[in-house]
Amino acid sequence: MMGVKQRILNILIAIDQLAWVLLTLGKGHPDETISAAAWRMEQQGKLAGRILRPLIDALFRPLERDHCWRAYQSEAMGRQLPDAYRCR
Template sequence: MKRRLLNILIAIDQLLWVLLTLGNGSPDETISAAAYRMERQGKRAGRVLRPLLDAIFAPLERDHCRLSYESEMAGSQLPDGYRARIP
């Protein structure tokens, strides 16, 4: 049940990101991962959004945006069948 709730929250997060960017954001990227990525790219939105999100999630997780970005890069949210496999 906990995993299902988390999946729903992540899906809502990804939808909100696409809506906030008027369809320009990746439909598989969370707001937190995007904030970290944009900050790394030197974009003002990332410099503002990343610290705000990290502060909101601080009671639950340290460096939330960085961890979200790393999770996206590793594809750890993907089902096993979608992850690249090394033969």
């Protein structure tokens, strides 16, 4: 059974993903968080990534180091996927 903390986290991630798609006027990946996108864009040498990634990482520093890199890794490895969608 899913706990209350996980449900709240799921809602926050969904809001984050929606915000990213809205901010990019539909150009952003629909399953990508702003943090993961910031890391990806910085690695691509884009100005938005070079600005956003350090800001986001600074905001999350009290909770987690290297937040954007961790968010990108989570997306790349499909860690957020339910068991039913994971390759076995």
